[in-house]
Amino acid sequence: MCNTTKGVKNTIGGGDCNCIEGSSSFIGGGEENYIATGLSFSGIIAGNRNHVCAQSSIIGGGTDNCIRGNAYNSIFGGHMNCIVPPVGVEIVHSVIGGGDNNYICQSNSGIFSGSENTNNGILSVIAGGQCNTIEVSTHSVVTGGYENTIVGGTGSFIGGGSSNSINSASSCSFVGSGLRNTSSNIFATVVNGQGNVASGEYSFVGNGGGGGVTSSNQATGQFSFIANGQGNTAAGTHSSILGGTGNTIGAGFSYAAVFGNGVTAVASNTMHIECLNMNALYRGTTPPTGAAFGTVWVDTTGTNNILKII
Helix, strand or coil, X not given: CCCEECCCCCEECCCECCEECCECCEECCCECCEECXXXXXXXXXXXXXXXXXCECCEECCCECCEECCCECCXXXXXXXXXXXXXXXCCCECCEECCCECCEECCCCCEECXXXXXXXXXXXXXXXXXXXXXXXXEECCEECCCEXXXXXXXXXXXXXXXXXXXXXXXXXXCEECCCECCEECXXXXXXXXXXXXXXXXXXXXXXXXXXXXXXXXXXXXXXXXXXXXXXXXXXXXXXXXXXXXXXXXXXXCCCCCEEEEECCECCCCCCEEECCCCCCCCCEECCCCCCCCCCCEEEECCCCCCEEEEC
């Protein structure tokens, strides 16, 4: 046993080759754990080769974990997890729960578990998963998945999936899950699917898309909406595509709606469809009693059926 304490009011409970150079600190056991000089009120419960180089901070256990933030930081366990500030930045009140190779580089943030996650956001959380990143963002969350990224903005959320992203133009944006979906404006939402993009302010894509560029749904207009389908583009303000494939609403058409296959909007404030079946319309020689203005009916007077609008 070669435990060493160089400061005052320190305690090393057991283990081998543990060292405290600060004061009023504690190492419970394990091997080659280290609390740096000039620090006080820090602790390492157990584990191997854990280093605390921050005031009033603690490592619970695990191996090769490191805290170099300013103060009040914690790593509960795992392997090679680090709380390390960039040059000129102080880190306080950040937490890593466990996992391996996770990194926190800002204050008041957390990584609960997972592998190779990086949290460089303030007041932000990565709950788990692998290779997820929050970069220069505040109040944002990634709950899991693989290689999901939030860069910039504030108050954004990625639930899971793989290679989904929210970029720097976004705040309060959302990607639920799926593959390679992107939310890139304020209050923009992609719920699921593959390769879908919500880039208009307050835009929405529900699902669908696909592997190729032409398969993805693109909600680019302000308040634009795509419920589902493939290869649809809603560029008009308050435009809506309810489903189908290869439908388009251009930027010049606002309050337009499309449903079908390969339909292109040609007017604002208009519903566009590929085909409309109205077999259930009222039929008679006079309009239906009490029908409202705009009601469509079939006049059966004579030998021809004539479609009429009140």
